[in-house]
Amino acid sequence: MNIGQASKASGVSAKMIRYYEQIGLLPQVVRTGSGYRAYTDADVHKLRFVRRARDLGFSLAEIADLLALWGDRSRKSADVKRVAQQHITQLRERMDELQQMVDTLQALVSSCAGDHRPDCPILADLAGSAGKSQPG
Amino acid sequence: MNIGQASKASGVSAKMIRYYEQIGLLPQVVRTGSGYRAYTDADVHKLRFVRRARDLGFSLAEIADLLALWGDRSRKSADVKRVAQQHITQLRERMDELQQMVDTLQALVSSCAGDHRPDCPILADLAGSAGKSQPG
């Protein structure tokens, strides 16, 4: 299977497949005589694994860990669980940051008339809460 | 005021101050005879504006719009409000994506024993739900 087929079958772009190989996330696959990469079903399966993990927001570094665990018959499920839980924690932290931004912005938006007049508490806040509505 | 003082006073790193100037987000400031950038209080005020907007998650492109509105005496607060509301929408979309990831992961983590055994529904799901627990 050429890279184009592997890309379609896995949902990973050909560009990214080459990139993952280049950075060592995936092993180099065999080449045809003319230099084309040749993919097996097992390779595509691995690509799909990476794709799913990306969809869940894992970084490539985390995915490298997950791939290693996947291929380790003597792994402990506790190790996998820990990686996933740490990732959940990271996602929640990021969400909390976003929530704080939303809260602040929502309060400002609510207090802004949103009409033809220039007075705007949003800009006033960004400008430093001193109510200055011009740069200075 | 040199760039170091401006940096401390605004909370924007000197590196970023130069970068904002380079990409045209901020105008070039006057230079001393020896080439040092010289900042006024108004410049620092503007830097603080940028800093606050970054803290609220606005992109530099959005901040360019906000800066233009800030400096426009004939602006309509509706224009500012619209920018802020669009940004809130973007933040919420990002949060929803993260929430979906968390939901999926949480379900997987809950169903994972997390002990010394290798069986792990997290890996099984990443591998394609077929229950395969090895790469193939």
Added chain:
DNA sequence: GCTTGACCTTACCATGATGTCAAGGCTCAG
């Protein structure tokens, strides 16, 4: 005046994950 240290300058490289584009080789069908 000279040295020292803190500051400033520009320029380049790196990040993470992805896209785009270009120049050229391969393959297969007609």
Added chain:
DNA sequence: CTGAGCCTTGACATCATGGTAAGGTCAAGC
């Protein structure tokens, strides 16, 4: 043999930021 469509590598762009290197400047102390 030719053309279309695939493949190859490589370079460059994104976005915002950090780091580092090589060199100029300034102010204080001796």
